[in-house]
Amino acid sequence: MKKIVFAVLAVAFALSLPAVSETRLTPERSVLENGVVLLTSEQRALPMVTLHFLIQAGSRYDAEGREGLANLTSRLLTYGTRDKTALQISEILDFIGASLSTSCGQDVATVSLTVLKKDLDTGLNLLAEVLTASVFSPEEIERQKQSVIASIRAKDEDPGQVAQIKFSEALFPRSPYGRQVEGSEDSLKRADRAQLLEFYERFYRPERTILAVVGDISHQEIAQKLTQAFRPWKKGAAIKDSPPVSPPGPANIIRVNKTITQANITMGHGGVRRSDPDYYAIQVMNYILGGGGFSSRLMDSVRNERGLAYSVSSHFSAEKYVGSFAVTMQTKNETAQEAIRIAKEEIQRIRQEKVKDQELQDAQDYLIGSFPLRLDTNRAVANFLSLVEFYGLGLGYPEQYPELIRRVSQEDVLRVAKKYLQPEKLIVVVVADQKKAQIQK
Amino acid sequence: MRLLLGLSFFAFQLLLSAPLLAQTSRVQEFVLDNGLKVLLLEDHKSPAVTFQVWYRVGSRNEEDGKSGLSHFLEHMMFKGTNKVAPEEYSRIIAKNGGRSNAFTTQDVTVYFATMSREKIGIEIDMEADRMANALLNGKYFEPEKKVIMEERRLRTEDNPVSSLAEVTAAMAFTVHPYRRPVVGWMQDVENLTREDLRRHYQTYYAPNNAFIVVVGDFATEEILAKIKAAFGPVPRGPMPPKVKIEEPPQSGERRIILKKEAELPFLLIDYHVPNLNSPDSFALDLLSVVLAGGRSSRLYQDLVYHKRIAQSVDADYDGLSMDPSVFSVTAQVMPEKDPLEVEKAIYDLLERVKSEPVNERELEKAKNQIEAAFVFGQDSVFGQAMRTGQYEATARWQLLDSYLAGIRKVTTADILRVAKKYLDPDQRTVGVLMPIKEQNQ
Numbered sequence: 001m002k003k004i005v006f007a008v009l010a011v012a013f014a015l016s017l018p019a020v021s022e023t024r025l026t027p028e029r030s031v032l033e034n035g036v037v038l039l040t041s042e043q044r045a046l047p048m049v050t051l052h053f054l055i056q057a058g059s060r061y062d063a064e065g066r067e068g069l070a071n072l073t074s075r076l077l078t079y080g081t082r083d084k085t086a087l088q089i090s091e092i093l094d095f096i097g098a099s100l101s102t103s104c105g106q107d108v109a110t111v112s113l114t115v116l117k118k119d120l121d122t123g124l125n126l127l128a129e130v131l132t133a134s135v136f137s138p139e140e141i142e143r144q145k146q147s148v149i150a151s152i153r154a155k156d157e158d159p160g161q162v163a164q165i166k167f168s169e170a171l172f173p174r175s176p177y178g179r180q181v182e183g184s185e186d187s188l189k190r191a192d193r194a195q196l197l198e199f200y201e202r203f204y205r206p207e208r209t210i211l212a213v214v215g216d217i218s219h220q221e222i223a224q225k226l227t228q229a230f231r232p233w234k235k236g237a238a239i240k241d242s243p244p245v246s247p248p249g250p251a252n253i254i255r256v257n258k259t260i261t262q263a264n265i266t267m268g269h270g271g272v273r274r275s276d277p278d279y280y281a282i283q284v285m286n287y288i289l290g291g292g293g294f295s296s297r298l299m300d301s302v303r304n305e306r307g308l309a310y311s312v313s314s315h316f317s318a319e320k321y322v323g324s325f326a327v328t329m330q331t332k333n334e335t336a337q338e339a340i341r342i343a344k345e346e347i348q349r350i351r352q353e354k355v356k357d358q359e360l361q362d363a364q365d366y367l368i369g370s371f372p373l374r375l376d377t378n379r380a381v382a383n384f385l386s387l388v389e390f391y392g393l394g395l396g397y398p399e400q401y402p403e404l405i406r407r408v409s410q411e412d413v414l415r416v417a418k419k420y421l422q423p424e425k426l427i428v429v430v431v432a433d434q435k436k437a438q439i440q441k
Numbered sequence: 442m443r444l445l446l447g448l449s450f451f452a453f454q455l456l457l458s459a460p461l462l463a464q465t466s467r468v469q470e471f472v473l474d475n476g477l478k479v480l481l482l483e484d485h486k487s488p489a490v491t492f493q494v495w496y497r498v499g500s501r502n503e504e505d506g507k508s509g510l511s512h513f514l515e516h517m518m519f520k521g522t523n524k525v526a527p528e529e530y531s532r533i534i535a536k537n538g539g540r541s542n543a544f545t546t547q548d549v550t551v552y553f554a555t556m557s558r559e560k561i562g563i564e565i566d567m568e569a570d571r572m573a574n575a576l577l578n579g580k581y582f583e584p585e586k587k588v589i590m591e592e593r594r595l596r597t598e599d600n601p602v603s604s605l606a607e608v609t610a611a612m613a614f615t616v617h618p619y620r621r622p623v624v625g626w627m628q629d630v631e632n633l634t635r636e637d638l639r640r641h642y643q644t645y646y647a648p649n650n651a652f653i654v655v656v657g658d659f660a661t662e663e664i665l666a667k668i669k670a671a672f673g674p675v676p677r678g679p680m681p682p683k684v685k686i687e688e689p690p691q692s693g694e695r696r697i698i699l700k701k702e703a704e705l706p707f708l709l710i711d712y713h714v715p716n717l718n719s720p721d722s723f724a725l726d727l728l729s730v731v732l733a734g735g736r737s738s739r740l741y742q743d744l745v746y747h748k749r750i751a752q753s754v755d756a757d758y759d760g761l762s763m764d765p766s767v768f769s770v771t772a773q774v775m776p777e778k779d780p781l782e783v784e785k786a787i788y789d790l791l792e793r794v795k796s797e798p799v800n801e802r803e804l805e806k807a808k809n810q811i812e813a814a815f816v817f818g819q820d821s822v823f824g825q826a827m828r829t830g831q832y833e834a835t836a837r838w839q840l841l842d843s844y845l846a847g848i849r850k851v852t853t854a855d856i857l858r859v860a861k862k863y864l865d866p867d868q869r870t871v872g873v874l875m876p877i878k879e880q881n882q
Contacts, residue, residue, distance in 0.1 A: 099817070154773070
């Protein structure tokens, strides 16, 4: 495997939301009676339908000391409703070969179903039950707690993940954005059925939900079916929703010792929100610095010239309420210090001199040209549409995107590099065999 | 591939474990005068075209002391030709809006790019160029060797489950080259020379030892003309040597324990099985789904749900390999649980499928899962190209057309028969990861 990883690209893509220059999406939008915002893209090529729910029920709504509740709620959705046991739900899904998955992030929880067209009604009825009539039985709660604890342990086994976790904690101290959605073994112990039910009742509500449907069905047809199947899903009480204030933590060096052969390095600082007007200039700048896969300065200087790492990249993650910048790389313990120095030099260089005209143009051409090609599956389209709505970009966004990228100038790139890359604020996390890595200030 | 893909492993699994079937295939086959086979599949649901060159060479073609040669060569193929400067290939693809990558498996080395219809000619020309004219530039040899050693550290040395898979394969196969890792043993990689690469390239990179797969939004005649113009002049090479090594029959269980810093124990049980050229392959596919397809499957229900001794389980039949490979059952063990208890529970379930037929509904459910996954798999042009290429590499792409029919014909008696035949305790190799905790800090 030469190049970097599809999974990583997919994530980067979800966050950076490039645009459609040659759109075949024909998206439609409406608001259902119960408040669900429905987005659709009719795709008739295959007899299948994907439904992607984005619900404002992420871990940032967890009260302090109750971390992990949102995640536990999301995991338990498919483990028992008033009419069906966990096993019955699995049997139904497996018998129609459907794939149903739930996940929990910091802002939103998601529920995704992909089903053959002929089984759509079965799938819809099950989704409606899951979202309105989950029961959270004590036995299932216990089972999921054990499973979450195991997954927290498993993360500890992956030095890259450990570096990521330590970085988030240091970047957003005392904020829900600095915590892991899973919570801790301690906080999980405190979660009980009453809390789960309360969270479910409060946050799993139609007016907090964006639903993207992509596949072999029209907007009108799916809207009718949804109205029918989701009749019991009613608006909830209004929630005062003030996003947490999350000032970034100070510069720091954090060392974690592990008996491993490579230093796993994550270094970065605060960034911008998705709504920041400089977002597009930042994406272009970051592409040149380290976002551009094999066509980036970090890749040239760390990997190609010196052979220090297999993978090195930088990323501006721009979420609805917070943002961050991070460089991620792995190198053998002994060269950790050198790799960090080179990454810092590249950060300095892009802040000091204008990028070349050719670099700018290549970055713009890639960002604009690659977008429609990335929306090459129904799932990718569903994810895209739901995020366009969540970030408030509007359905015209795909047509506007090329211009938003094209108008970024060399001066803009220099300006945003100076403003948003802050070497004096770098938090550097090194998970390594510390005796060999010998990281200095 | 499995070992090498590392992070992207799951993304690939999603694509590949969904066997794609076309009712009647729309794949068209052409063979150029120099022996290069071209497989074209038009699919206009998204504006993307995936172009792939498959070379019939992988770690299977390597010798002792030279492991990792095919993979090393894959990396060096990005170091330019007389027309394209080192690392320019990726840059040219990217600035034309495309994404490119390459990977090496036991059996094949594959290069690919996904671009728009207007731009795909750029990829075609550059692939034809490096089929014949790669410089394997000396100056980049040493840095790239370091990169590959970092890749091995990242994906294998510091990844306990990958390490387990590596040592278990080295024990399951005593003679056949599948016993060697695709990335190569560290010492071997270090010892490889420029001359090794040169010879490997000259022996295996020729139109008559490769084939092309193109899937997506193109017109057959137009793209075929481009392919002929670019690849037609590449001269035919001598026929590469055949691999004639057969793994001798195993008589008696083999066990290996890996002690490594990790959090959760992991269990890997390999049974020798034939590839998809055997009529038993359909029943083996279905057997893996009965055992571990979805949350209602036997292994999941028993080990994860009821006994709560495993965090996850899987059963995987690898029929897509050129030589006979393995049917593997894996389990991530819950914290504080005994891997031996998990192993015993797995054997109890395997004994059951060997002693009594699965029930009809269970078989129907497994068939439905495979059929649905097949349709879902057609959602991605890349996934379709992968599956077509794998079938062609292993046997013939035409077998894809009869795949679903083959699945539908399987009876409960067939499942019983193949379970008895292949899940033989004397035919298994068991790998156990035993976590140890190093003195930290």
